[in-house]
Amino acid sequence: MSKFVAAGETAFTAEHFSGRLPLFLAAAGVMVASGCSAIKPADSFTLLTELPPGFSIKGEASYVPRTGESCTVPAREGRNQPGKKFFKQDLKVEAQTARFEIPLISNEGGCPLVLKRFDYEVDAKYGRTRLNIGRDYAGISFVDKAISTSPITHQNTLQRNCQWLFRTAGPKNNISKILSCKAVAAPTTPEAIQRDELLGKSLTAIFSLAHEELPYMGDTWIKFPEGWKRCLGKSIEDPYGFCNGNTTNFKPFKMPDGRDCTVYPNCTEQGL
Template sequence: MNRLILLGLAAITLTGCSLTGHLAKEGALSLTERNGREHFTLAGELPANFMLQATTKYAPLTPEHCKVYDYGLGREVMRDGYEQEETGYRDRPHEFKLKIPLNKSIGLCRMEAYQVSLLIRGRYGEKDWQTHRALGGIGIAATRPQGAPEFSAEGVYTMRGYCTWLFQINKLYLELGKALSCSETDETWQLDPDFGKRRSIGDTFGRDELPGKTVYLDIREYPEEQPFYSNSWIRFPSGWKLCQPKEGGWIGCQEPPVFKTFLMDGQECTVYPNCREQPE
């Protein structure tokens, strides 16, 4: 057999053996993965047909013990870690409580949490595509940031937010769909009137103040839906009418407005949300 072929086969065999050994080592290390004792509680309430996914991300505390070989990149990279939990949907408003570990370890690699990413997902219909999501997050800084929120005497801090459904014509399914926008409010549940200035739900805390505390997430569904694009629908007593866009593909209404029908749940409609204008 050609000597180059033999050398190639030998290299493949060695690579395969190395990969097998690497996977075996990682499998053994995974058995040592454990969460630390320090944690905080993420609790709250969600509207009907909403769910929450919380992903805690960890960075190495002991970099010298947290390196792992990446066969795709062909070099060592720093190990990272994450924990993920979700609440699931309910057909009624529901409470949840999640335990968020602030540190974890794999073998000799010790890691600490630096962020909890929040994914809020709502569903507005029975079809698979009739869902949408909004993002938020909890930052965990090494020391307490200036102006960081204060916990109550009971060790609780409440984050409030409204989730608003924004309706539009879904470009893939060519019928009415909705996007979800979740924004923080003040203590009196007021939203910034300027939609562009609204902030996603979240805050940043110091790591040393979080153990044993509770971050309470109070999410409510805004009672009034809005068009996704301003000046693309016009409101009438009977509901929202969809405008024919301006020439050149501009989303805004023509002047004077020309209205058109649209599909909603397979029906041809003239207004949203009632589909058809009700006789007076």
């Protein structure tokens, strides 16, 4: 179940759906309760986020005073964070589509607010431990009037291609992975979205995951038919391990599941 947490308001739960998010989400202890939103459908839009297997997402909607208003967003008081609304979709083993109703307007302390940004943090698991997580950030901007962008259609999409980048770290040359998600530009992809064009419409953010993994840093691995081999560098303890033309000397590494291996991702030349 996707969750919507509005700081300083009565929280409500939405059906299936998620910048650099504040630690507030994890530490604030905001109550999440089932219920009905006071936001009318005309004052919000539907955000659909398609996630690959093993992904989760957290979102943060940020609001600013409406153009022409002289009021300001009230200051944060403890766990109450005016001008912010938080969203979360938990990790699932299978692919999933998260669905949220995002308010386009809000009101804090009598100050009329409009949606300015939606920032999200995408997490993905690559191993069994809690540290075996890759993470990346992205966001969507909203404006009063769009500048040099295509009109929003009923099925408008924003697409990001994600890829695992592998590296070794520490004295045991443990494999760790970095998640990199890049925007895919298309003729219908707006840089900033005009708020009014989203009334009663849906916006879909599609995350795909590349089948092939690549080294995080250049000149540190060499690809062979059986897989990638980690260059030795100056010694087996060399934390950088640049190849520097040495295509015959390599060092073993440890996979996230604890195996000692010589070829990535097959572990050994025999593909075991």
